[in-house]
Amino acid sequence: MLNDKLFRAWIALLVFSMVSTAVAIFIDRGKTASGANWVPVAAGMVILLLALIKGRIILSRYLGLETTRFWRRGFNTALTLYALVLLGLYLAPML
Amino acid sequence: MSDIEQHSVLDELPGDLMIWVLIVSELLVFGAGLAAFMAVRIIDPAMFAEAQDHLNRAAAGANTAILVTSGFLAAKALRLREAAQRAKARLMLVMAAILGVTFLWIKTIEYRADAAAGINIDTNAFFTFYYLLTGFHAAHVVAGILILLLVAWRDAPRNIEVGAAFWHMVDLVWVLLFPVIYLLR
Numbered sequence: 001m002l003n004d005k006l007f008r009a010w011i012a013l014l015v016f017s018m019v020s021t022a023v024a025i026f027i028d029r030g031k032t033a034s035g036a037n038w039v040p041v042a043a044g045m046v047i048l049l050l051a052l053i054k055g056r057i058i059l060s061r062y063l064g065l066e067t068t069r070f071w072r073r074g075f076n077t078a079l080t081l082y083a084l085v086l087l088g089l090y091l092a093p094m095l
Numbered sequence: 096m097s098d099i100e101q102h103s104v105l106d107e108l109p110g111d112l113m114i115w116v117l118i119v120s121e122l123l124v125f126g127a128g129l130a131a132f133m134a135v136r137i138i139d140p141a142m143f144a145e146a147q148d149h150l151n152r153a154a155a156g157a158n159t160a161i162l163v164t165s166g167f168l169a170a171k172a173l174r175l176r177e178a179a180q181r182a183k184a185r186l187m188l189v190m191a192a193i194l195g196v197t198f199l200w201i202k203t204i205e206y207r208a209d210a211a212a213g214i215n216i217d218t219n220a221f222f223t224f225y226y227l228l229t230g231f232h233a234a235h236v237v238a239g240i241l242i243l244l245l246v247a248w249r250d251a252p253r254n255i256e257v258g259a260a261f262w263h264m265v266d267l268v269w270v271l272l273f274p275v276i277y278l279l280r
Contacts, residue, residue: 006174010167014160017270021156024278040280047274054163054270062170062263063118064109071108082126089133090279093140 009061016050023047044090052083110256118264121235125228125268129275132224139220144280146221149214151205155277158201159269165194166266169243169259176252184255188247191262195240202233225276232268239265 001007027043056076059065065072108115136143172187209215209222216226239262246258 006167006170010163013163013167013270017156017159017163017273020274020278021152021159024274024280025152027280044279047278051271051274055267058163058166058263058267058270062166062266063260067109068104068107070104082130085130086133086275089130089137092137 005066006061009057012057013054016054020047020050041091041094045087048083048087048090052080055079055083110260111253114257114260118260118267121264121268125232125272128224128228128231129272132228132275133279135220135224142219143221146219146225147277147280149209149212150225150277151208152277154201154205155273158198159273161194161198161201162266162269165191165198166263168194169262172247173252173255173259176250176255181250185247185250188243188250188255188258192240192243192247195236195243195262199233199236199240202229202236228272228276232265232272235265235268 023043023046027040056079059075059079060072065075105112168187168191172184172191175181175187176184214222216223242258242261246254
């Protein structure tokens, strides 16, 4: 079963989702808004990165784009650019 | 007129072209909504952080696990159907739909807790976006559950492929929506 790409994708999605949730719950909160602490900022960047990875896994394994290089690259590029936009908006209040 | 068919990159897309048109359309709509949410947050990040503390992150995290598991079952169903294992494929689709119902049940508990705390769509900008985006997504979950049950009944491989693709789109939207609304501080 571990050789099954779909199964591994599912496990990866579960693990990344749990890590994202755990990071958000346990990181010291309330300091990001004042822009004083880099730890919540780093946590936010990790959370966005994990969201991007999860999105790419769903596109590739669940939606089957792994079979087409052209569309996989296109969707991954668009998704990565969108994640960068979200990251910029996330960091904007701290500038 | 030539009998030789022209190869198009559109032919490389797995499944029906129209479901991909729908997927891209939905991603653009939700993507714009989430970007607008983050843009409005710039004005008052402290209010957004305070409002976010009222949300149940653990419940939303559990719902993420439920939805990605449901997506796994839907993808598995297509493989099984292509291998002519119809009964197993139908079982996977029904289980995926049941997990969809579980997602909605947990979401309802969240909404009821918010309502009990006096929170509604007019409370502030955060909750306006929260209810609009999660409510619109929940409506897609309802549609997805009905589609999964429909393709479990009319179980041609092509039907299952399209139905599962819709469900994966719902999944994809949630894995973007969940961190932006529930997790980013």
